[in-house]
Amino acid sequence: RGVAATAEAVGLGARQLHRRSLAAFGYGPKTLARILRLQRALGLARSGVPLxxxxxxxxxxxxxxLARDVRELAGTRLTALL
Structure with missing residues (x-):
């Protein structure tokens, strides 16, 4: 789901959601979504699921x-995180 749809679902405007996300997490909702997706991926990979x-x-x-997102978000290689 996109940022606008998420904001609408929780009764906020996209800009207000962005401001609240910055205050709570230090980055916007799109970056938060990327980080959460990466965390899910790392959990699966660490449990033995092929990359x-x-x-x-x-x-x-x-x-x-996946490897590019790891490099961009974590600043290291995927295998280093596993």
Whole structure:
């Protein structure tokens, strides 16, 4: 679900949701969604699910997309986090 749809679902405007997200987490709702998705992916990968399957289950286009997100969000390689 997108930021606008999420904001509407909780009765806020998109800008207000963004401000509240910044105050609570230090980053916007889109970044929060990326971090939560990465956490789900890491949990699956650490439980033994192959990386390609982990990527597919958590909404990444492929294993390379997952690896890029890890590099961008965590500043390290995927294998280092596993």
């Amino acid at each position: 390609a399957e982990t990527a597919a289950r958590t909404g990444y286009a492929d294993h390379a997309h």
